[in-house]
Amino acid sequence: GIQVEQSPPDLILQEGANSTLRCNFSDSVNNLQWFHQNPWGQLINLFYIPSGTKQNGRLSATTVATERYSLLYISSSQTTDSGVYFCAVGGSGGGADGLTFGKGTHLIIQP
Amino acid sequence: DTEVTQTPKHLVMGMTNKKSLKCEQHMGHRAMYWYKQKAKKPPELMFVYSYEKLSINESVPSRFSPECPNSSLLNLHLHALQPEDSALYLCASSPGLNTGELFFGEGSRLTVL
Numbered sequence: 016g017i018q019v020e021q022s023p024p025d026l027i028l029q030e031g032a033n034s035t036l037r038c039n040f041s042d043s044v045n046n047l048q049w050f051h052q053n054p055w056g057q058l059i060n061l062f063y064i065p066s067g068t069k070q071n072g073r074l075s076a077t078t079v080a081t082e083r084y085s086l087l088y089i090s091s092s093q094t095t096d097s098g099v100y101f102c103a104v105g106g107s108g109g110g111a112d113g114l115t116f117g118k119g120t121h122l123i124i125q126p
Numbered sequence: 127d128t129e130v131t132q133t134p135k136h137l138v139m140g141m142t143n144k145k146s147l148k149c150e151q152h153m154g155h156r157a158m159y160w161y162k163q164k165a166k167k168p169p170e171l172m173f174v175y176s177y178e179k180l181s182i183n184e185s186v187p188s189r190f191s192p193e194c195p196n197s198s199l200l201n202l203h204l205h206a207l208q209p210e211d212s213a214l215y216l217c218a219s220s221p222g223l224n225t226g227e228l229f230f231g232e233g234s235r236l237t238v239l
Contacts, residue, residue, distance in 0.1 A: 050230075057230070113224060
């Protein structure tokens with residue numbers, strides 16, 4: 016199946032800093048999503064972005080499907096941004112295999 | 127309304143108990159999913175229903191039994207579980223099978239004693 020690698024695995028930043036999270040995938044995809052998992056376990060949708068660029072407030076994302084990677088940018092970090100960020104992809108090979116998750120980036124924003 | 131509702135939020139059960147997890151969505155989605163997530167790990171797919179038919183069973187043990195009574199509801203029946211089955215169980219839905227944006231419920235945190 017498709018492989019998903021996220022980097023860095025852990026990131027500790029001061030409030031106000033900017034960060035870039037990366038997601039590499041091993042095959043062509045027709046679905047790519049970024050999620051933020053809060054401390055209570057809920058997966059919050061950030062972006063549905065199989066290709067192109069999107070922005071939502073302090074967050075933006077870019078997927079370059081031809082080069083098999085996606086980036087999530089967080090600007091002016093706040094402590095509430097802490098948590099685990101997951102990239103999840105669905106292959107375009109026609110298989111019914113749901114979304115495959117990367118291992119996540121654990122982000123800690125310190126005040 | 128982009129909402130998937132799961133009940134119960136917390137469940138503690140013994141190894142001989144029978145319990146069920148429930149999931150509901152009213153977004154008109156035709157695909158629904160069960161994922162299992164252990165601590166500090168990503169979610170892993172267990173079951174997928176498309177148009178109320180089971181599409182994928184990722185070799186999950188038979189002590190987990192899914193059910194899709196209609197296009198809005200998804201259940202996960204639990205029987206004779208093991209302590210290692212303790213995890214966060216997440217329900218999700220999407221417009222079609224592996225198509226469109228996937229939305230997750232808040233999860234049911236299961237502890238097996």
